[in-house]
Amino acid sequence: VFALERVRVLAPQHPEWRTTQPFQAILEGDQRALGRMTEHDFAAVIAATHADMTTTEFTQIVQRWLSDARHPRFQQPCTWCTYKPMVELLGFLRRNGFKTYIVSGGGADFIRAFSEITYGIPPEQVIGSTGKTRFEVGNRGADLVKLPEVTSIDDGPGKPVNIGERIGRRPILAFGNADGDLEMLQYVVGGRGPHLAALVHHDDEDREYAYDREGKRWGRLDKALDAAHAGGWTVVSMRSDWNVIFPTDNP
Protein backbone atom coordinates (compact mmCIF):
# COMPACT_ATOMS: atom_id res chain seq x y z
CA VAL A 1 0.00 0.00 0.00
CA PHE A 2 2.83 2.35 0.88
CA ALA A 3 4.62 1.61 -2.39
CA LEU A 4 1.45 2.19 -4.44
CA GLU A 5 0.90 5.53 -2.78
CA ARG A 6 4.53 6.51 -3.37
CA VAL A 7 4.01 5.83 -7.09
CA ARG A 8 1.23 8.44 -7.08
CA VAL A 9 3.34 10.92 -5.09
CA LEU A 10 6.38 10.50 -7.34
CA ALA A 11 4.44 10.31 -10.65
CA PRO A 12 4.94 13.99 -11.62
CA GLN A 13 8.69 13.36 -11.68
CA HIS A 14 8.23 10.24 -13.84
CA PRO A 15 6.05 11.07 -16.87
CA GLU A 16 7.13 7.77 -18.46
CA TRP A 17 5.17 5.88 -15.79
CA ARG A 18 1.91 6.95 -17.47
CA THR A 19 2.66 4.54 -20.30
CA THR A 20 4.77 1.89 -18.55
CA GLN A 21 3.42 -1.10 -16.66
CA PRO A 22 3.00 -1.78 -13.82
CA PHE A 23 3.10 1.97 -13.03
CA GLN A 24 0.32 2.82 -15.49
CA ALA A 25 -2.01 0.32 -13.82
CA ILE A 26 -1.32 1.82 -10.41
CA LEU A 27 -1.82 5.41 -11.56
CA GLU A 28 -5.05 4.53 -13.37
CA GLY A 29 -6.27 2.28 -10.54
CA ASP A 30 -6.68 -0.49 -13.13
CA GLN A 31 -7.72 -3.35 -10.83
CA ARG A 32 -7.52 -6.04 -13.51
CA ALA A 33 -3.97 -5.10 -14.47
CA LEU A 34 -3.04 -4.80 -10.79
CA GLY A 35 -4.37 -8.31 -10.21
CA ARG A 36 -1.98 -9.61 -12.87
CA MET A 37 1.09 -7.99 -11.27
CA THR A 38 3.87 -10.51 -10.85
CA GLU A 39 6.43 -10.66 -8.09
CA HIS A 40 8.86 -8.94 -10.47
CA ASP A 41 6.43 -6.12 -11.23
CA PHE A 42 6.10 -5.64 -7.51
CA ALA A 43 9.88 -5.62 -7.12
CA ALA A 44 10.10 -2.94 -9.84
CA VAL A 45 7.61 -0.78 -7.96
CA ILE A 46 9.48 -1.24 -4.69
CA ALA A 47 12.78 -0.41 -6.40
CA ALA A 48 11.40 2.74 -8.04
CA THR A 49 9.61 4.09 -4.98
CA HIS A 50 12.25 3.26 -2.40
CA ALA A 51 15.19 4.65 -4.38
CA ASP A 52 17.19 7.86 -4.66
CA MET A 53 17.09 8.87 -1.03
CA THR A 54 19.20 8.02 1.97
CA THR A 55 18.09 5.18 4.23
CA THR A 56 17.65 7.81 6.97
CA GLU A 57 15.28 9.85 4.77
CA PHE A 58 13.41 6.71 3.74
CA THR A 59 12.76 5.72 7.36
CA GLN A 60 11.41 9.21 8.09
CA ILE A 61 9.06 9.09 5.08
CA VAL A 62 7.71 5.69 6.13
CA GLN A 63 7.22 6.75 9.74
CA ARG A 64 5.42 9.94 8.69
CA TRP A 65 3.21 7.97 6.32
CA LEU A 66 2.40 5.40 9.01
CA SER A 67 1.33 8.02 11.51
CA ASP A 68 -1.32 9.32 9.07
CA ALA A 69 -2.37 6.25 7.11
CA ARG A 70 -5.48 4.28 8.01
CA HIS A 71 -6.09 0.73 6.86
CA PRO A 72 -8.75 1.01 4.10
CA ARG A 73 -10.94 -1.72 5.55
CA PHE A 74 -10.21 -1.68 9.29
CA GLN A 75 -10.04 2.13 9.55
CA GLN A 76 -7.27 2.23 12.09
CA PRO A 77 -3.51 2.83 11.89
CA CYS A 78 -1.82 0.03 9.96
CA THR A 79 0.55 -0.50 12.89
CA TRP A 80 -2.49 -1.49 14.98
CA CYS A 81 -3.49 -4.16 12.47
CA THR A 82 -1.25 -6.74 14.08
CA TYR A 83 -2.48 -10.18 15.07
CA LYS A 84 -2.79 -10.17 18.84
CA PRO A 85 -2.15 -13.92 19.24
CA MET A 86 1.07 -13.60 17.21
CA VAL A 87 2.29 -10.60 19.22
CA GLU A 88 1.57 -12.57 22.41
CA LEU A 89 3.48 -15.54 21.01
CA LEU A 90 6.50 -13.34 20.20
CA GLY A 91 6.54 -12.04 23.78
CA PHE A 92 6.15 -15.55 25.20
CA LEU A 93 9.06 -16.81 23.09
CA ARG A 94 11.33 -13.90 24.06
CA ARG A 95 10.55 -14.40 27.76
CA ASN A 96 11.71 -17.98 27.25
CA GLY A 97 15.06 -17.16 25.71
CA PHE A 98 14.16 -17.10 22.02
CA LYS A 99 15.46 -14.43 19.69
CA THR A 100 12.57 -13.42 17.43
CA TYR A 101 12.79 -12.36 13.79
CA ILE A 102 10.51 -11.14 11.05
CA VAL A 103 11.24 -12.82 7.71
CA SER A 104 9.01 -11.13 5.16
CA GLY A 105 8.67 -10.65 1.41
CA GLY A 106 8.17 -6.94 2.09
CA GLY A 107 10.97 -4.40 1.95
CA ALA A 108 13.34 -4.78 4.92
CA ASP A 109 13.86 -1.04 5.35
CA PHE A 110 10.10 -0.46 5.23
CA ILE A 111 9.34 -3.01 7.95
CA ARG A 112 12.27 -1.82 10.06
CA ALA A 113 10.63 1.59 10.36
CA PHE A 114 7.95 0.12 12.67
CA SER A 115 9.09 -3.38 13.67
CA GLU A 116 10.36 -2.44 17.11
CA ILE A 117 7.35 -0.38 18.17
CA THR A 118 4.83 -2.81 16.67
CA TYR A 119 6.34 -6.25 17.29
CA GLY A 120 9.18 -5.61 19.74
CA ILE A 121 11.59 -6.73 17.02
CA PRO A 122 14.59 -4.44 16.43
CA PRO A 123 15.68 -3.50 12.86
CA GLU A 124 18.60 -5.94 12.88
CA GLN A 125 16.16 -8.82 13.39
CA VAL A 126 14.15 -7.99 10.29
CA ILE A 127 14.94 -9.95 7.13
CA GLY A 128 13.11 -8.76 4.04
CA SER A 129 13.55 -7.91 0.40
CA THR A 130 16.45 -5.55 -0.15
CA GLY A 131 17.71 -3.09 -2.72
CA LYS A 132 21.19 -1.99 -3.59
CA THR A 133 22.65 0.95 -1.70
CA ARG A 134 25.72 3.12 -2.25
CA PHE A 135 27.73 4.63 0.57
CA GLU A 136 28.20 8.35 -0.03
CA VAL A 137 30.16 10.97 1.82
CA GLY A 138 28.82 14.29 0.54
CA ASN A 139 26.25 17.03 1.01
CA ARG A 140 23.86 14.74 2.79
CA GLY A 141 26.58 13.66 5.24
CA ALA A 142 27.94 10.13 5.28
CA ASP A 143 24.98 7.92 4.53
CA LEU A 144 23.63 5.08 2.43
CA VAL A 145 21.73 6.09 -0.70
CA LYS A 146 19.06 3.67 -1.90
CA LEU A 147 19.43 2.68 -5.58
CA PRO A 148 16.67 1.34 -7.86
CA GLU A 149 18.04 -2.20 -8.05
CA VAL A 150 16.66 -5.17 -6.14
CA THR A 151 19.33 -7.36 -4.56
CA SER A 152 17.16 -9.96 -2.87
CA ILE A 153 13.52 -11.00 -2.97
CA ASP A 154 12.84 -12.59 0.36
CA ASP A 155 10.26 -15.11 -0.76
CA GLY A 156 10.14 -18.86 -1.35
CA PRO A 157 13.65 -20.37 -1.44
CA GLY A 158 14.98 -16.83 -0.87
CA LYS A 159 13.81 -17.07 2.75
CA PRO A 160 16.10 -19.91 3.89
CA VAL A 161 18.89 -18.43 1.75
CA ASN A 162 18.59 -15.07 3.48
CA ILE A 163 18.21 -16.70 6.90
CA GLY A 164 21.47 -18.56 6.27
CA GLU A 165 23.21 -15.42 5.07
CA ARG A 166 21.99 -13.11 7.85
CA ILE A 167 21.44 -15.35 10.87
CA GLY A 168 23.89 -18.10 9.99
CA ARG A 169 22.00 -20.87 11.74
CA ARG A 170 18.85 -22.85 11.25
CA PRO A 171 15.74 -21.56 13.04
CA ILE A 172 14.04 -23.99 15.41
CA LEU A 173 10.59 -22.45 15.18
CA ALA A 174 8.83 -20.61 12.37
CA PHE A 175 5.30 -19.54 11.49
CA GLY A 176 4.19 -18.95 7.92
CA ASN A 177 0.94 -18.02 6.26
CA ALA A 178 1.55 -18.47 2.51
CA ASP A 179 3.30 -20.62 -0.08
CA GLY A 180 6.24 -18.20 0.00
CA ASP A 181 6.97 -19.61 3.46
CA LEU A 182 7.15 -23.26 2.39
CA GLU A 183 10.93 -23.48 1.98
CA MET A 184 11.55 -21.65 5.25
CA LEU A 185 9.35 -24.17 7.05
CA GLN A 186 11.10 -27.08 5.29
CA TYR A 187 14.40 -25.63 6.50
CA VAL A 188 13.10 -25.57 10.09
CA VAL A 189 11.76 -29.12 9.84
CA GLY A 190 15.14 -30.30 8.47
CA GLY A 191 16.83 -29.56 11.80
CA ARG A 192 18.06 -32.41 13.99
CA GLY A 193 16.91 -31.03 17.33
CA PRO A 194 13.41 -30.14 18.52
CA HIS A 195 11.61 -27.80 16.16
CA LEU A 196 8.19 -26.45 15.28
CA ALA A 197 6.84 -25.41 11.88
CA ALA A 198 3.37 -23.92 11.79
CA LEU A 199 0.97 -22.17 9.44
CA VAL A 200 -1.59 -19.51 10.18
CA HIS A 201 -4.58 -20.17 7.93
CA HIS A 202 -6.47 -17.02 6.89
CA ASP A 203 -9.94 -18.57 6.92
CA ASP A 204 -12.01 -15.86 8.57
CA GLU A 205 -13.60 -13.64 5.94
CA ASP A 206 -15.83 -11.97 8.55
CA ARG A 207 -13.16 -10.73 10.89
CA GLU A 208 -10.19 -10.57 8.48
CA TYR A 209 -9.64 -12.36 5.16
CA ALA A 210 -10.03 -15.84 3.77
CA TYR A 211 -7.76 -17.33 1.17
CA ASP A 212 -5.82 -20.50 0.49
CA ARG A 213 -5.85 -22.56 -2.73
CA GLU A 214 -7.33 -19.77 -4.84
CA GLY A 215 -5.32 -16.87 -3.46
CA LYS A 216 -3.43 -14.61 -5.81
CA ARG A 217 0.32 -14.03 -6.00
CA TRP A 218 1.78 -13.78 -2.49
CA GLY A 219 -1.53 -14.52 -0.82
CA ARG A 220 -1.79 -18.17 -1.76
CA LEU A 221 -1.66 -21.05 0.66
CA ASP A 222 -1.73 -24.24 -1.35
CA LYS A 223 1.53 -26.21 -1.52
CA ALA A 224 2.44 -25.20 2.03
CA LEU A 225 -0.95 -26.45 3.24
CA ASP A 226 -0.33 -29.79 1.51
CA ALA A 227 3.13 -29.97 3.09
CA ALA A 228 1.63 -29.19 6.49
CA HIS A 229 -0.92 -31.96 6.17
CA ALA A 230 1.68 -34.42 4.88
CA GLY A 231 4.26 -33.53 7.53
CA GLY A 232 1.92 -33.13 10.47
CA TRP A 233 2.79 -29.45 10.92
CA THR A 234 0.56 -27.32 13.11
CA VAL A 235 -2.12 -25.40 11.18
CA VAL A 236 -3.75 -22.58 13.12
CA SER A 237 -7.23 -21.56 11.99
CA MET A 238 -7.89 -17.87 12.51
CA ARG A 239 -11.62 -18.58 12.57
CA SER A 240 -11.62 -21.45 15.07
CA ASP A 241 -8.46 -20.97 17.12
CA TRP A 242 -8.26 -17.21 17.71
CA ASN A 243 -10.88 -15.57 19.92
CA VAL A 244 -9.43 -12.16 19.07
CA ILE A 245 -7.53 -11.16 15.95
CA PHE A 246 -6.59 -7.48 16.39
CA PRO A 247 -5.43 -5.91 19.65
CA THR A 248 -8.52 -3.66 19.53
CA ASP A 249 -11.01 -6.54 19.23
CA ASN A 250 -13.27 -7.47 22.10
CA PRO A 251 -12.95 -11.14 22.90
Add this chain to the structure above:
Amino acid sequence: VFALERVRVLAPQHPEWRTTQPFQAILEGDQRALGRMTEHDFAAVIAATHADMTTTEFTQIVQRWLSDARHPRFQQPCTWCTYKPMVELLGFLRRNGFKTYIVSGGGADFIRAFSEITYGIPPEQVIGSTGKTRFEVGNRGADLVKLPEVTSIDDGPGKPVNIGERIGRRPILAFGNADGDLEMLQYVVGGRGPHLAALVHHDDEDREYAYDREGKRWGRLDKALDAAHAGGWTVVSMRSDWNVIFPTDNP
Protein backbone atom coordinates in the same frame (compact mmCIF):
# COMPACT_ATOMS: atom_id res chain seq x y z
CA VAL B 1 45.16 -19.61 6.09
CA PHE B 2 42.18 -21.96 6.18
CA ALA B 3 41.34 -21.22 2.54
CA LEU B 4 44.93 -21.80 1.41
CA GLU B 5 45.00 -25.16 3.16
CA ARG B 6 41.66 -26.12 1.62
CA VAL B 7 43.16 -25.43 -1.83
CA ARG B 8 45.82 -28.06 -1.08
CA VAL B 9 43.25 -30.53 0.28
CA LEU B 10 40.93 -30.08 -2.70
CA ALA B 11 43.68 -29.90 -5.40
CA PRO B 12 43.45 -33.59 -6.48
CA GLN B 13 39.83 -32.95 -7.51
CA HIS B 14 40.87 -29.82 -9.47
CA PRO B 15 43.78 -30.68 -11.82
CA GLU B 16 43.18 -27.37 -13.62
CA TRP B 17 44.37 -25.49 -10.53
CA ARG B 18 47.97 -26.58 -11.29
CA THR B 19 48.02 -24.14 -14.21
CA THR B 20 45.52 -21.47 -13.08
CA GLN B 21 46.31 -18.48 -10.90
CA PRO B 22 45.95 -17.84 -8.05
CA PHE B 23 45.64 -21.57 -7.32
CA GLN B 24 48.98 -22.43 -8.95
CA ALA B 25 50.78 -19.94 -6.70
CA ILE B 26 49.18 -21.44 -3.60
CA LEU B 27 49.97 -25.04 -4.58
CA GLU B 28 53.59 -24.16 -5.47
CA GLY B 29 54.02 -21.93 -2.43
CA ASP B 30 55.11 -19.15 -4.79
CA GLN B 31 55.52 -16.30 -2.30
CA ARG B 32 56.03 -13.60 -4.93
CA ALA B 33 52.87 -14.53 -6.81
CA LEU B 34 51.00 -14.82 -3.49
CA GLY B 35 52.12 -11.31 -2.60
CA ARG B 36 50.54 -10.01 -5.80
CA MET B 37 47.13 -11.61 -5.05
CA THR B 38 44.34 -9.09 -5.38
CA GLU B 39 41.13 -8.94 -3.41
CA HIS B 40 39.42 -10.65 -6.34
CA ASP B 41 41.96 -13.48 -6.44
CA PHE B 42 41.27 -13.95 -2.78
CA ALA B 43 37.53 -13.98 -3.41
CA ALA B 44 38.04 -16.64 -6.10
CA VAL B 45 39.94 -18.80 -3.62
CA ILE B 46 37.26 -18.34 -0.98
CA ALA B 47 34.52 -19.16 -3.49
CA ALA B 48 36.28 -22.30 -4.71
CA THR B 49 37.21 -23.66 -1.30
CA HIS B 50 33.97 -22.83 0.51
CA ALA B 51 31.66 -24.20 -2.18
CA ASP B 52 29.81 -27.40 -3.00
CA MET B 53 28.95 -28.43 0.51
CA THR B 54 26.10 -27.59 2.86
CA THR B 55 26.59 -24.78 5.34
CA THR B 56 26.27 -27.40 8.09
CA GLU B 57 29.15 -29.44 6.60
CA PHE B 58 31.23 -26.29 6.10
CA THR B 59 30.89 -25.30 9.77
CA GLN B 60 31.98 -28.81 10.83
CA ILE B 61 35.06 -28.68 8.55
CA VAL B 62 36.09 -25.28 9.93
CA GLN B 63 35.60 -26.35 13.53
CA ARG B 64 37.60 -29.55 12.98
CA TRP B 65 40.36 -27.57 11.29
CA LEU B 66 40.44 -25.00 14.10
CA SER B 67 40.79 -27.63 16.80
CA ASP B 68 43.98 -28.94 15.14
CA ALA B 69 45.53 -25.87 13.54
CA ARG B 70 48.28 -23.90 15.24
CA HIS B 71 49.18 -20.36 14.30
CA PRO B 72 52.49 -20.63 12.37
CA ARG B 73 54.21 -17.90 14.37
CA PHE B 74 52.53 -17.95 17.77
CA GLN B 75 52.28 -21.76 17.96
CA GLN B 76 48.93 -21.85 19.65
CA PRO B 77 45.36 -22.47 18.46
CA CYS B 78 44.25 -19.65 16.16
CA THR B 79 41.19 -19.14 18.34
CA TRP B 80 43.57 -18.15 21.16
CA CYS B 81 45.21 -15.47 19.02
CA THR B 82 42.61 -12.88 20.00
CA TYR B 83 43.53 -9.44 21.29
CA LYS B 84 42.83 -9.48 25.01
CA PRO B 85 42.11 -5.72 25.24
CA MET B 86 39.55 -6.02 22.42
CA VAL B 87 37.84 -9.02 24.02
CA GLU B 88 37.70 -7.07 27.30
CA LEU B 89 36.22 -4.08 25.44
CA LEU B 90 33.53 -6.30 23.85
CA GLY B 91 32.56 -7.60 27.29
CA PHE B 92 32.53 -4.09 28.76
CA LEU B 93 30.30 -2.82 25.96
CA ARG B 94 27.86 -5.73 26.30
CA ARG B 95 27.62 -5.25 30.06
CA ASN B 96 26.64 -1.66 29.29
CA GLY B 97 23.82 -2.47 26.91
CA PHE B 98 25.66 -2.52 23.60
CA LYS B 99 25.02 -5.20 20.99
CA THR B 100 28.41 -6.19 19.58
CA TYR B 101 29.15 -7.24 16.00
CA ILE B 102 32.09 -8.45 13.97
CA VAL B 103 32.26 -6.76 10.55
CA SER B 104 35.09 -8.45 8.68
CA GLY B 105 36.40 -8.92 5.15
CA GLY B 106 36.72 -12.64 5.94
CA GLY B 107 34.04 -15.18 5.05
CA ALA B 108 30.98 -14.80 7.28
CA ASP B 109 30.36 -18.54 7.56
CA PHE B 110 34.02 -19.12 8.44
CA ILE B 111 34.03 -16.57 11.27
CA ARG B 112 30.65 -17.77 12.53
CA ALA B 113 32.14 -21.19 13.23
CA PHE B 114 34.12 -19.73 16.16
CA SER B 115 32.76 -16.22 16.85
CA GLU B 116 30.63 -17.17 19.83
CA ILE B 117 33.25 -19.25 21.62
CA THR B 118 36.07 -16.80 20.86
CA TYR B 119 34.45 -13.37 21.08
CA GLY B 120 31.06 -14.01 22.68
CA ILE B 121 29.46 -12.87 19.42
CA PRO B 122 26.73 -15.17 18.05
CA PRO B 123 26.61 -16.09 14.33
CA GLU B 124 23.80 -13.65 13.57
CA GLN B 125 26.01 -10.76 14.72
CA VAL B 126 28.78 -11.60 12.25
CA ILE B 127 28.85 -9.63 9.01
CA GLY B 128 31.44 -10.83 6.51
CA SER B 129 31.97 -11.66 2.88
CA THR B 130 29.30 -14.01 1.59
CA GLY B 131 28.79 -16.47 -1.23
CA LYS B 132 25.66 -17.56 -2.99
CA THR B 133 23.75 -20.52 -1.57
CA ARG B 134 20.94 -22.67 -2.92
CA PHE B 135 18.24 -24.20 -0.73
CA GLU B 136 17.97 -27.92 -1.44
CA VAL B 137 15.59 -30.55 -0.17
CA GLY B 138 17.22 -33.86 -1.06
CA ASN B 139 19.55 -36.62 0.07
CA ARG B 140 21.40 -34.32 2.42
CA GLY B 141 18.12 -33.24 4.05
CA ALA B 142 16.80 -29.70 3.74
CA ASP B 143 19.87 -27.50 3.79
CA LEU B 144 21.72 -24.65 2.14
CA VAL B 145 24.39 -25.66 -0.38
CA LYS B 146 27.27 -23.23 -0.83
CA LEU B 147 27.89 -22.23 -4.46
CA PRO B 148 31.16 -20.89 -5.95
CA GLU B 149 29.90 -17.35 -6.47
CA VAL B 150 30.70 -14.38 -4.27
CA THR B 151 27.70 -12.19 -3.44
CA SER B 152 29.36 -9.60 -1.22
CA ILE B 153 32.90 -8.58 -0.36
CA ASP B 154 32.67 -6.99 3.03
CA ASP B 155 35.47 -4.46 2.65
CA GLY B 156 35.72 -0.72 2.12
CA PRO B 157 32.34 0.80 1.11
CA GLY B 158 30.92 -2.74 1.30
CA LYS B 159 31.10 -2.50 5.11
CA PRO B 160 28.58 0.32 5.60
CA VAL B 161 26.46 -1.13 2.79
CA ASN B 162 26.30 -4.50 4.54
CA ILE B 163 25.75 -2.89 7.93
CA GLY B 164 22.77 -1.02 6.47
CA GLU B 165 21.41 -4.16 4.85
CA ARG B 166 21.85 -6.48 7.84
CA ILE B 167 21.59 -4.23 10.90
CA GLY B 168 19.45 -1.49 9.40
CA ARG B 169 20.80 1.28 11.59
CA ARG B 170 23.98 3.27 11.97
CA PRO B 171 26.50 1.97 14.53
CA ILE B 172 27.51 4.39 17.26
CA LEU B 173 30.90 2.85 17.96
CA ALA B 174 33.35 1.01 15.72
CA PHE B 175 36.97 -0.06 15.79
CA GLY B 176 39.00 -0.65 12.65
CA ASN B 177 42.59 -1.57 11.88
CA ALA B 178 42.98 -1.11 8.11
CA ASP B 179 41.97 1.04 5.15
CA GLY B 180 39.14 -1.38 4.46
CA ASP B 181 37.51 0.02 7.62
CA LEU B 182 37.62 3.69 6.52
CA GLU B 183 34.08 3.91 5.13
CA MET B 184 32.61 2.06 8.12
CA LEU B 185 34.26 4.58 10.45
CA GLN B 186 33.04 7.50 8.29
CA TYR B 187 29.54 6.04 8.58
CA VAL B 188 29.85 5.99 12.39
CA VAL B 189 31.19 9.54 12.50
CA GLY B 190 28.31 10.72 10.29
CA GLY B 191 25.78 9.97 13.04
CA ARG B 192 24.01 12.80 14.85
CA GLY B 193 24.24 11.42 18.36
CA PRO B 194 27.30 10.52 20.44
CA HIS B 195 29.66 8.19 18.63
CA LEU B 196 33.20 6.84 18.70
CA ALA B 197 35.39 5.81 15.78
CA ALA B 198 38.77 4.30 16.61
CA LEU B 199 41.70 2.57 14.98
CA VAL B 200 43.98 -0.10 16.36
CA HIS B 201 47.44 0.55 14.98
CA HIS B 202 49.56 -2.58 14.48
CA ASP B 203 52.91 -1.04 15.43
CA ASP B 204 54.45 -3.77 17.56
CA GLU B 205 56.67 -6.00 15.46
CA ASP B 206 58.16 -7.68 18.55
CA ARG B 207 54.95 -8.92 20.09
CA GLU B 208 52.72 -9.05 16.98
CA TYR B 209 53.09 -7.25 13.63
CA ALA B 210 53.84 -3.75 12.42
CA TYR B 211 52.33 -2.28 9.29
CA ASP B 212 50.64 0.88 8.14
CA ARG B 213 51.51 2.94 5.05
CA GLU B 214 53.51 0.15 3.40
CA GLY B 215 51.17 -2.74 4.17
CA LYS B 216 49.99 -5.00 1.41
CA ARG B 217 46.44 -5.63 0.23
CA TRP B 218 44.07 -5.86 3.20
CA GLY B 219 46.80 -5.09 5.70
CA ARG B 220 47.33 -1.44 4.88
CA LEU B 221 46.57 1.45 7.19
CA ASP B 222 47.18 4.64 5.27
CA LYS B 223 44.07 6.60 4.24
CA ALA B 224 42.26 5.60 7.43
CA LEU B 225 45.21 6.85 9.50
CA ASP B 226 45.06 10.20 7.66
CA ALA B 227 41.32 10.38 8.28
CA ALA B 228 41.86 9.57 11.95
CA HIS B 229 44.42 12.35 12.32
CA ALA B 230 42.24 14.82 10.39
CA GLY B 231 39.06 13.92 12.26
CA GLY B 232 40.53 13.51 15.73
CA TRP B 233 39.56 9.84 15.92
CA THR B 234 41.14 7.71 18.63
CA VAL B 235 44.22 5.78 17.47
CA VAL B 236 45.28 2.95 19.78
CA SER B 237 48.94 1.94 19.62
CA MET B 238 49.42 -1.76 20.27
CA ARG B 239 53.01 -1.07 21.32
CA SER B 240 52.36 1.80 23.74
CA ASP B 241 48.78 1.32 24.88
CA TRP B 242 48.42 -2.43 25.38
CA ASN B 243 50.36 -4.09 28.20
CA VAL B 244 49.18 -7.49 26.99
CA ILE B 245 48.18 -8.48 23.47
CA PHE B 246 47.16 -12.15 23.63
CA PRO B 247 45.17 -13.73 26.48
CA THR B 248 48.19 -15.99 27.19
CA ASP B 249 50.65 -13.09 27.55
CA ASN B 250 52.09 -12.20 30.95
CA PRO B 251 51.60 -8.50 31.65
